Amino acid sequence: MLTAVFPIVISTFDGLKTVDPAYLNLFRSMGAGRWDTFRKLSVPMALPQFLSGLKLSVVYCVSGAAIGEWLGATAGLGFFTRRMSGYLQSGAVFSAVFLLAALGMGLFLLIYGMEKGLLKNRTKI
Numbered sequence: 300m301l302t303a304v305f306p307i308v309i310s311t312f313d314g315l316k317t318v319d320p321a322y323l324n325l326f327r328s329m330g331a332g333r334w335d336t337f338r339k340l341s342v343p344m345a346l347p348q349f350l351s352g353l354k355l356s357v358v359y360c361v362s363g364a365a366i367g368e369w370l371g372a373t374a375g376l377g378f379f380t381r382r383m384s385g386y387l388q389s390g391a392v393f394s395a396v397f398l399l400a401a402l403g404m405g406l407f408l409l410i411y412g413m414e415k416g417l418l419k420n421r422t423k424i
Contacts, residue, residue, distance in 0.1 A: 302356075307356050311352060314344065314346070318345070322344075347421075350413070350414040364377070365377040369381050376399055
């Protein structure tokens with residue numbers, strides 16, 4: 300979904316921009332090329348920002364898909380909520396909204412756990 304691209308791109312770009320110039324100079328003085336500097340310094344330094352953007356994007360994807368289904372689909376939880384609200388079935392509407400919230404939270408927690416695993420040995424600089 301288009302709504303999910305922007306948080307990832309912007310946060311990753313910000314993470315790549317915030318690499319300390321002292322580390323860049325250190326890598327260059329040790330003879331590292333552009334590719335090695337990018338792969339071994341810039342990407343690991345930008346990983347926390349990338350994962351933050353990914354956590355935002357996964358929630359935007361779930362809500363964007365539900366809104367898209369609500370507006371014009373003939374199947375899915377968004378369509379189900381629109382249909383049940385037309386029948387004044389508030390219990391069914393709340394159950395669908397709860398499922399959407401649980402899906403968003405589950406995906407968020409999955410990425411959060413992945414983040415903890417990837418960054419567990421990272422030290423503060």
